[in-house]
Amino acid sequence: SGKRRIEIPKQRHKPNPKMMLHLRGATGNNLKNVDLDIPAGLLTCITGVSGSGKSTLINDTLFSLAANEINGASHPVAAHREVENLDLFDKVVDIDQSPIGRTPRSNPATYTGMFTPLRELFAQVPEARARGYSPGRFSFNVRGGRCEACQGDGLIKVEMHFLPDVYVPCDVCHGKRYNRETLEIRYKGFNISDVLQMTVEDALRLFEPVPSIARKLETLVDVGLSYIKLGQSATTLSGGEAQRVKLSKELSRRDTGRTLYILDEPTTGLHFHDIEALLGVLHKLRDEGNTVVVIEHNLDVIKTA
Structure with a gap:
């Protein structure tokens, strides 16, 4: 048939x-x-x-x-x-x-251990080295590179009395999670926020020459998750x-x-x-x-x- x-x-x-x-x-x-x-x-x-x-x-x-x-x-x-x-x-x-995580900060990139080599890669970009940025600069969990208005969440919680809380995009970073200086560092035209918004499939095309990242992306594709975003909140x-x-x-x-x-x-x-x-x-x-x-x-x- x-x-x-x-x-x-x-x-x-x-x-x-x-x-x-x-x-x-x-x-x-x-x-x-x-x-x-x-x-x-x-x-x-x-x-x-x-x-x-x-x-x-x-x-x-x-x-x-x-x-x-x-x-x-x-x-x-x-x-x-x-x-x-x-x-x-x-x-x-x-x-x-x-x-895979109890907080919205946890995502496929952090859980699989891919985020560490990603941040190290961005810290090796010539512009980042010229500015003295370390891999920690590209983490949304610590001060330095993240947007302090939303503390790296990309969202602001609006408390609604008698109704569930509502989350709206941060006015300062517009949901990108990082401050302007950090977003100026680009790898092949993409900043760290762009990468977190990529699907696994798109990221694999970009990072194929980087074995430490590509290997983890390939295993996500192998289990049928080529469509999820690297920075997608674990709670979703x-x-x-x-x-x-x-x-x-x-x-x-x-x-x-x-x-x-x-x-x-x-x-x-x-x-x-x-x-x-x-x-x-x-x-x-x-x-x-x-x-x-x-x-x-x-x-x-x-x-x-």
Whole structure:
């Protein structure tokens, strides 16, 4: 019919019986003495009807156990009898849909660590060096380069009695977040405010020759986020977008190939093409030797596990 679809893999990776994580006797919430075997180095999908205990089994039991043992965390663990072979992993990462930051100042550029090399790049521009500007000059969180009228927010809060507060663009910087002197520094014709207003796709074209920035931008494209702006407030990202920004951050890190990744319904709200891109990322993580556990209802994801 000409319709595109995600094919069932022609060849599946066979689990190694000696490389299995065993969880025995899970009884948290709705779980009734559940045993779980997860093969290391593969993509495993946990599925079931709502309320059947998927999140209790994976998030409250498996992740909490692994995080406490491997990462030295202190999460409360749901009831279970025993767990074996956690030493197969050297790191555990839970990529959930919670916001990437609690304040509007947090954005994809700051969260992924891209903002530091960006500011260093602007500080290397000849005009910036002539003026003695350091990378801190291009931060909207500290005094010096930011607009002090709005303290680098670009917005002014107007308190409305008996109604929610309203935010309006700053009269001084007109929403650009920086003072006039800082905005005079340009890289290939763009100032730091222009860059924060760029989409990931546009920024990648501009910064392709800069590996430290391009690598982080490429991972955002890989997870299907080419359309978000670098300076987009964290509070305006949906749960699915926040989850994929976190996944992108993990992708840009160098890992040992022994990481346990846990994702809770990563395809929520995604278009078919984005699901295809996301699956490519998950399979890439798996092919590097990592273990991926996904809680999911989407049949396209389930059939490729």
